Amino acid sequence: MKLATFNVNGIRTRLPNLLHWLARESPDVVCLQELKALDGAFPEAELRQAGYGAIWKGQRSWNGVAILVKDGEPVEIRRELPGDPADEQSRYLEAAVNGVIVCCLYLPNGNPQPGPKFDYKLAWFERFTAHTQGLYQSGHPVVLAGDFNVIPTDADVYNPKSWQKDALIQPESRDAYQRLLSQGWLDCLRHEHPHEPIYTFWDYFRQHWPQNKGLRIDHILLNAELAPQLEAAGVHNWVRGEEHASDHAPTWIELSLTGAKRSAAAAATRRIPTEAPADPPPAAAARKKRAPAKPPRSKS
């Protein structure tokens, strides 16, 4: 099962890019952020035509999140992050997909800092971490995927000095991310690529994309139920190079969640949460060798 997260920066203007990516990479589950559209403007018919069922939570002008499932329908669990009934920003969706709990998030940017927007970012992050504690321990396979608006370490930015005053790199933001990870979550991209620079965002200014001056701010995290199933992770950089591209590229993982594994995952939900899964199916090792996680080369 291939799962991806993609900040589209406006789903209406980006629809051709989104459809092209879906057709070429065929992800099974997709978390989208920054729809920048009201619910009624969500391109439900076009996505269905492309083979994807969807749930979405829009908002005028800003924010907005969605979860897509290829040849299926996400089963909605919640449409808002708990903890603040006064928060009306569309930044969170949670759904069950093939026995996996998929959490799609668009964490606040927080600029300028210091200020009320940065306070909102940190408060949102705290609410999120309070919620994920329960998710982590639920015994269900859980994935957190989205635009976290945090540069976790200096290895995740082309030049830390250029972003020194930015909300994405502040110690408070990084501490919040580390506190989240300390619940046990696996940062898939960094785990699969421990040393090399990986970026998921390149701003529109100063030729940053052609120079590969980017940030790693879109993240996919797994709990202990799902981490053993991680087979590969990466970024579809080619999407950033297309005409009329978003400033983010799709970030993806591949999970060994076949029919047999799905049953194993379902069984895992009935175990005591603190226990490790009994015996990992031997198919995992064999499958790892078989296929490099490259898409079919239909075009260049």
Next chain:
DNA sequence: ATGGCATATCCTATATGA
């Protein structure tokens, strides 16, 4: 401190993003 670019809407101007 600002800008560079791109998105949105209350669109010849402004708010937001990262």
